[in-house]
Amino acid sequence: MGYTTSNGRYRDGLSGKVKVIQCIQAKGPINRSAIAAAVQLSIPAVMNITDELLRRGVIIAVGKHGSGVGKHPEMYAMCGDHFRCIGVDIGRTMERIVITGLDGSVLIQDEFPTEFVTQPRRFVDRLCEIICHTVESAAVDPSTIVGVCVAMPGLIEVDTGRVVFSPNFGWKDIPMQQWLEETLPYQVIVENANRAQAFWEIRPGRGNDQLTVFCAGLGFGIGAALIRQGVVYYGASGTSGEFGHVTVCPGEGERQCTCGNTGCLEAVASGAALAAQGRELAESGHAAMLYKLCNGKIDQIDARLVFDAAKRGDADCALLVENAAKYIGIALASAINMLDPDEIYLCGGLMKNGDEFFERIKYHTRKRQMQFAGRHVVICASIQDDWHVAKGATLMILDKGYKFQALSFLY
Numbered sequence: 001m002g003y004t005t006s007n008g009r010y011r012d013g014l015s016g017k018v019k020v021i022q023c024i025q026a027k028g029p030i031n032r033s034a035i036a037a038a039v040q041l042s043i044p045a046v047m048n049i050t051d052e053l054l055r056r057g058v059i060i061a062v063g064k065h066g067s068g069v070g071k072h073p074e075m076y077a078m079c080g081d082h083f084r085c086i087g088v089d090i091g092r093t094m095e096r097i098v099i100t101g102l103d104g105s106v107l108i109q110d111e112f113p114t115e116f117v118t119q120p121r122r123f124v125d126r127l128c129e130i131i132c133h134t135v136e137s138a139a140v141d142p143s144t145i146v147g148v149c150v151a152m153p154g155l156i157e158v159d160t161g162r163v164v165f166s167p168n169f170g171w172k173d174i175p176m177q178q179w180l181e182e183t184l185p186y187q188v189i190v191e192n193a194n195r196a197q198a199f200w201e202i203r204p205g206r207g208n209d210q211l212t213v214f215c216a217g218l219g220f221g222i223g224a225a226l227i228r229q230g231v232v233y234y235g236a237s238g239t240s241g242e243f244g245h246v247t248v249c250p251g252e253g254e255r256q257c258t259c260g261n262t263g264c265l266e267a268v269a270s271g272a273a274l275a276a277q278g279r280e281l282a283e284s285g286h287a288a289m290l291y292k293l294c295n296g297k298i299d300q301i302d303a304r305l306v307f308d309a310a311k312r313g314d315a316d317c318a319l320l321v322e323n324a325a326k327y328i329g330i331a332l333a334s335a336i337n338m339l340d341p342d343e344i345y346l347c348g349g350l351m352k353n354g355d356e357f358f359e360r361i362k363y364h365t366r367k368r369q370m371q372f373a374g375r376h377v378v379i380c381a382s383i384q385d386d387w388h389v390a391k392g393a394t395l396m397i398l399d400k401g402y403k404f405q406a407l408s409f410l411y
């Protein structure tokens with residue numbers, strides 16, 4: 001990640017101090033010579049940096065450890081309570097908020113149903129109340145808060161935090177960061193939720209931060225993020241990762257997508273699409289098991305109910321699920337052919353519906369993938385945890401530390 005230094009100069013790559021912090025996050029407790037070897041800096045340079053990080057309260061010395069005879073070196077670990085980060089995951093049904101330390105420790109996590117989607121200004125006002133309420137509940141000293149990273153679906157102009165277009169929310173050109181910063185006493189960045197999820201997948205200690213990782217979010221909507229050697233690939237206009245809006249189903253009867261196009265992956269294989277197709281089936285007298293499961297309340301059919309009906313032998317719903325797996329596989333095969341990533345993580349609500357769905361996605365991906373292309377790629381189902389996007393958002397705060405006053409000493 002490049003950054004602008006305090007004298008306004010653009011530098012490429014992470015600063016030495018951030019590299020040392022990330023090393024201690026991943027490997028701590030760790031001594032100075034091991035840090036120097038890991039981040040490829042000289043031992044005197046690492047000594048200068050660790051001295052400053054100690055003074056600033058970013059790290060702590062945890063004593064001298066080692067085996068064998070001789071002098072044992074001082075070990076360093078992250079300090080959890082000096083700098084706090086707030087991560088917010090804005091989902092279509094729930095909003096989740098976490099407050100963490102730079103050591104990744106979670107101080108508080110809380111969730112709220114998503115409301116006022118059709119009134120963006122009111123939505124943001126309520127979000128401010130939620131953030132302030134959570135800080136109060138956690139009894140956090142507000143002066144320790146570095147800032148807030150809000151992660152949501154859609155095209156985000158990351159420099160200004162404007163939501164350019166979020167089909168799932170029906171929003172266009174919403175100055176999210178500006179509105180939040182007008183009310184909150186904290187600096188705010190706004191990011192795409194799939195990028196936050198991807199940051200969680202390469203979190204400190206995983207050992208995959210030097211790989212090329214493609215992370216696809218399969219939920220109410222569909223999106224993706226590409227990270228290479230710890231750096232998000234944004235693209236020329238910052239819109240990379242619109243995996244849900246690749247055309248997979250052109251031709252007769254193609255479905256309208258929320259983006260305005262037709263036949264997109266999101267229009268046929270997302271949670272919203274499965275729910276809509278399930279409702280259509282039930283309305284037309286098909287999918288008898290689905291109709292039974294919703295107790296005749298067709299408007300309450302969601303993707304989970306479609307999966308449940310399929311598992312209980314509803315052939316119509318089983319076909320919907322199989323088609324979703326097929327279209328996701330088609331799109332993933334294209335992603336593999338083009339990008340040849342090391343790892344693919346499949347995340348999001350659809351992945352909560354059992355191993356069989358994951359196996360069918362892999363089957364269709366392999367079937368469509370060009371022979372010999374992407375032959376080293378590992379496709380993984382992300383561990384299901386509703387808090388990963390919010391936690392990933394807190395990790396993005398250090399990655400974009402150059403944007404936050406409280407971390408300006410790192411640059």
Ligand SMILES: [Zn+2]
Nearest residue numbers: 245257259264
């Ligand atoms: Zn679309």
